[in-house]
Structure formats: C-alpha cells, structure tokens
Amino acid sequence: MFEPVIGLEVHVQLDTKTKAFCGCATQFGAAANINTCPVCLGLPGSLPVLNKKIFEYAIKVALALNCTINENTKFDRKNYFYPDLPKNYQISQYDLPISENGFIAIKENKIRIKRVHIEEDAGKLIHEKEYSLVDFNRTGTPLLEIVTEPDITSALDAQEYLKELKSILEYLGVSTCDMEKGFLRCDANISLRPKGDTALGVKTEVKNMNSFKAVRQALEYETERQVAVLKDNGKIIQETRLWDEKKQCTISMRSKEEAQDYRYFPDPDLPLFTISKESIESAKKVLPQLPIEKRKRFISEFNLSEYDAGIIVSSLRMSNYFEECLNFLQEPKKIANWLIGSVSEELNKRCLDIAQIKLKPEDLVGLIKLVESNTINNLTAKQVLTFMLDTDKTAQEIIKEKNLAQISDEESLKRIAQEVIDSNQKSVDDFKSGKENALMFLVGQVMRATKGKANPKIVRTILENLIKET
Numbered sequence: 001m002f003e004p005v006i007g008l009e010v011h012v013q014l015d016t017k018t019k020a021f022c023g024c025a026t027q028f029g030a031a032a033n034i035n036t037c038p039v040c041l042g043l044p045g046s047l048p049v050l051n052k053k054i055f056e057y058a059i060k061v062a063l064a065l066n067c068t069i070n071e072n073t074k075f076d077r078k079n080y081f082y083p084d085l086p087k088n089y090q091i092s093q094y095d096l097p098i099s100e101n102g103f104i105a106i107k108e109n110k111i112r113i114k115r116v117h118i119e120e121d122a123g124k125l126i127h128e129k130e131y132s133l134v135d136f137n138r139t140g141t142p143l144l145e146i147v148t149e150p151d152i153t154s155a156l157d158a159q160e161y162l163k164e165l166k167s168i169l170e171y172l173g174v175s176t177c178d179m180e181k182g183f184l185r186c187d188a189n190i191s192l193r194p195k196g197d198t199a200l201g202v203k204t205e206v207k208n209m210n211s212f213k214a215v216r217q218a219l220e221y222e223t224e225r226q227v228a229v230l231k232d233n234g235k236i237i238q239e240t241r242l243w244d245e246k247k248q249c250t251i252s253m254r255s256k257e258e259a260q261d262y263r264y265f266p267d268p269d270l271p272l273f274t275i276s277k278e279s280i281e282s283a284k285k286v287l288p289q290l291p292i293e294k295r296k297r298f299i300s301e302f303n304l305s306e307y308d309a310g311i312i313v314s315s316l317r318m319s320n321y322f323e324e325c326l327n328f329l330q331e332p333k334k335i336a337n338w339l340i341g342s343v344s345e346e347l348n349k350r351c352l353d354i355a356q357i358k359l360k361p362e363d364l365v366g367l368i369k370l371v372e373s374n375t376i377n378n379l380t381a382k383q384v385l386t387f388m389l390d391t392d393k394t395a396q397e398i399i400k401e402k403n404l405a406q407i408s409d410e411e412s413l414k415r416i417a418q419e420v421i422d423s424n425q426k427s428v429d430d431f432k433s434g435k436e437n438a439l440m441f442l443v444g445q446v447m448r449a450t451k452g453k454a455n456p457k458i459v460r461t462i463l464e465n466l467i468k469e470t
C-alpha cells in the first residue's frame with residue numbers, strides 16, 4: 001500500500017495599484033504591453049524600487065499564517081531564460097525570505113508553512129497556430145509565494161487547504177484571489193511511499209491547475225499513475241507535468257530544475273531590508289477577524305452547525321451579507337438556509353459572487369418573512385427569488401404583479417382537492433392501505449392545479465379529512 005505525500009506552492013497576486021519595483025499599473029485586461037517601463041522590462045540603467053505596500057501585505061499574511069517574521073530579509077535574482085522574462089532573471093527571495101515556519105489548521109491537522117516570500121511575476125505568452133506572442137503587462141506584478149512542507153496526504157486535504165488559504169487571503173484584503181484571472185495559482189509536488197515509511201519518494205511537480213477541483217483531480221490522477229508505475233516495478237522520474245483538463249490526465253513537460261539550476265545570487269540593486277518590531281505590532285493591531293475565528297463565533301453566537309458556519313464563512317462577502325441580514329431578521333438558521341440553498345444555487349447558475357448581484361439583505365429578508373407569514377410557499381419563493389435577481393424588484397412587487405400570493409382559502413382548496421380525489425381513486429386506495437407516498441402524490445396534484453400557489457400544509461389536512469369521509 002502506498003500513500004501520497006503532497007506539498008503545495010501557491011502564488012498569490014497582491015492587490016496593489018502598481019507593480020513590485022516600478023510605478024506601472026497592475027491593471028488586468030489592458031491592451032498588450034502598455035503597462036511597461038524600463039524597470040520592469042529590465043532595460044540598461046534602470047533600477048528597481050520596492051513597493052512599500054507589498055511589505056505591509058506580506059507581514060499581514062505572515063501573521064495570519066502563524067509564521068516567524070525574519071528581522072532581516074533580502075531579494076535575490078532567480079536566473080532562467082524564457083521569452084516572457086525580459087530581464088532573463090526574476091527578482092525573488094531565496095535564503096532570507098520575509099517569513100518562515102507557519103501553519104494552517106485544517107480540522108484536526110496542522111499543515112506547516114515552510115516559507116512565505118515576495119517575488120515578481122513573469123509576462124504572459126499567447127500561443128497561436130504558427131507563432132507565439134508575448135504580453136509584458138504582467139511582468140513585475142507583485143506576488144507572494146506560499147510553500148508548504150510535505151504534510152498533505154490526500155488530494156481532498158490539498159483542496160481543503162487551498163480553500164482555507166484563499167479565505168484567509170480574502171479576509172486580509174491582500175488579494176482578490178481570482179483563479180480565472182490567474183491571481184491565485186497553485187503548483188503541487190507529489191511523491192509516493194509505502195504506508196508507514198517516513199522517507200520521501202521521488203516527486204513530480206504538477207502545474208496548470210486553475211481551480212480547486214482541478215488540483216484535486218490532478219493529484220488523484222497523479223497518485224494513480226505513480227501507483228501503477230511502482231507496482232509494475234518502474235521508477236518515478238523527477239519531472240514537471242502539466243494537467244490536461246480536457247483529457248483529465250497529467251502530461252510530461254520537462255525534467256525538474258533544482259535550486260542550483262537557477263543560480264540564485266543577491267540582487268545588487270536592492271539593499272538588505274530590516275523589519276522593525278514596531279511595524280509587526282502595528283500590523284497585528286489591524287488584522288481582521290480571520291475565518292477560523294469567525295467560524296467559532298458563528299457557531300457559538302448564532303448556534304449554526306459547523307457545516308453551515310463553514311460554508312458561509314468560507315466567503316468573506318457571504319459572511320458579511322449574512323450578518324447584514326441579521327440586522328433585519330434575528331433568525332440566523334433561516335437566513336443561513338436561504339444563503340446556502342436557493343441563493344447559492346442562483347449564484348452558481350449565473351457564475352456570480354454575492355457581491356455582484358443587486359439583491360439587498362433587507363430584500364432577501366423581506367422574501368423570507370413572506371414565506372414565514374404564509375403569503376407564499378417555499379416553491380413560489382424560489383421563483384420569486386429568480387425574478388428578484390432578474391428584475392431588481394422587491395418580492396412584494398413581484399407577487400402582486402404576477403399574482404403569486406398563496407391560496408389559503410379552505411373552501412376553494414376543498415373544491416380542488418375533491419376534484420383531485422375523484423380523478424385519482426387508485427392513489428386514494430393506496431393511501432388508505434398505508435402508503436404515505438400516495439398522499440404526497442395527491443398533494444402534488446392539488447399544487448399543480450393551483451399552479452403552485454396552494455398552502456401545502458392546508459392541502460394535506462384537507463385531503464386527509466376528505467379521504468376519511470369517503
């Protein structure tokens with residue numbers, strides 16, 4: 001039996017207005033090569049100047065990840081040659097990173113953070129059929145690289161670690177973490193070893209994963225591939241592999257470089273930086289409540305389950321929205337159910353974040369109150385929610401406009417229920433013989449006849465009473 005040993009390298013693009021070592025904008029989607037200058041293009045005579053905001057962000061991240069912040073830190077040149085790297089080196093950090101030795105707690109496990117260091121991004125290659133183009137706009141954009149120890153033992157745990165890390169970074173406000181735009185990227189190192197062994201096996205690095213799901217799928221595939229090689233008495237080669245989303249497999253890209261291949265040396269244009277205790281203490285004072293603390297608070301203060309609190313707190317915007325809703329209705333569980341259920345379903349359909357819709361917290365609460373007062377039932381409420389998102393109208397306006405108010409008039413419902421009974425004698429007989437599902441079928445027929453507007457509780461009672469009389 002083999003077990004996987006996984007370490008992750010996450011690159012996070014910091015949410016600054018300008019690049020790491022020059023004043024060029026970090027604007028995403030700008031016309032190719034307009035956000036460039038002699039510094040980020042590495043032209044002769046140009047000198048880098050560190051963006052102070054990056055240090056502030058890096059210290060906040062280090063504190064949130066329980067890292068030790070080094071008093072002295074420096075920048076190094078990581079040398080390699082690639083078309084999207086105009087200087088032929090990347091400014092990074094090697095032996096004196098800004099912070100080390102942290103951890104993230106995932107349930108009962110602690111995944112150790114080996115280091116968090118600052119570096120600049122490379123450009124972007126656009127491959128066409130007969131040629132390739134290069135856009136240097138991204139060159140010099142500030143990144144944090146967050147490297148774990150090989151503490152992860154399953155693809156699912158790797159996915160959970162990434163979700164927690166993303167939440168922490170969003171709560172800190174240091175990055176939007178938009179994976180589709182490449183603002184959060186992950187490379188994974190994976191090796192296998194016999195279960196119970198402590199020695200590490202030969203690792204492969206997997207790249208080109210642009211979602212949490214892709215990371216999990218790539219690691220699951222790579223685990224199976226390496227198991228098959230070892231069982232066949234083969235040898236694992238240390239290499240870099242790419243995840244092919246369409247084929248759902250990893251593909252060999254190149255043999256893996258070691259640190260010496262990059263020929264690191266201190267950047268002569270940037271001095272040794274000293275981080276004062278005062279700056280660290282100042283950063284501690286402005287740290288927000290982090291996901292792990294907010295989850296605990298939601299469970300204790302609002303009596304949410306661990307599952308519900310976990311889902312809501314995983315998104316900073318969702319958790320803020322939830323607390324805003326509580327200003328209008330002190331029913332945490334009901335609000336949580338709506339956010340986790342119907343609202344999230346609509347967001348997923350539209351590929352939107354809750355901050356991108358016009359549904360105000362007070363309007364969602366208004367819809368919930370209409371369900372609680374039996375003005376509409378749950379089925380109709382879901383339809384109303386869709387209309388609210390489409391039209392930006394309130395639930396009251398939509399219900400009036402579309403005549404969706406729930407029918408609770410017993411005489412009207414009794415007449416419709418009798419028609420349903422008369423038309424479905426077999427279901428009536430089945431219910432009388434003890435088949436509970438038969439009654440639910442009859443309730444469904446009444447709901448269909450009333451276009452979903454009947455009060456299902458009243459319908460059930462009426463049907464039971466009428467059947468007893470037959």
